[in-house]
Amino acid sequence: xxxxxxxxxxxxxxxxxxxxxxxxxxxxxxxxxxxxxxxxxxxxxxxxxxxxxxxxxxxxxxxxxxxxxxxxxxxxxxxxx
Numbered sequence: 001x002x003x004x005x006x007x008x009x010x011x012x013x014x015x016x017x018x019x020x021x022x023x024x025x026x027x028x029x030x031x032x033x034x035x036x037x038x039x040x041x042x043x044x045x046x047x048x049x050x051x052x053x054x055x056x057x058x059x060x061x062x063x064x065x066x067x068x069x070x071x072x073x074x075x076x077x078x079x080x081x
Contacts, residue, residue, distance in 0.1 A: 001038065008027075
């Protein structure tokens with residue numbers, strides 16, 4: 001199910017919050033947030049394990065903050081469904 005996020009996390013700018021990256025994330029999230037087995041935490045784990053290296057080097061702490069934000073966004077979307 002989480003492979004839908006490849007269109008987002010395999011782009012080297014995925015961590016920048018650029019509007020195009022945000023749109024890619026939201027489009028992928030919209031495809032799976034309604035699935036009964038969807039888990040924001042599992043989504044975060046998938047992105048953490050499968051993301052492209054950012055275009056500019058980032059610290060592990062930065063990547064953790066970005067992924068934690070995505071998990072929070074997904075959790076909010078899950079509660080709105």
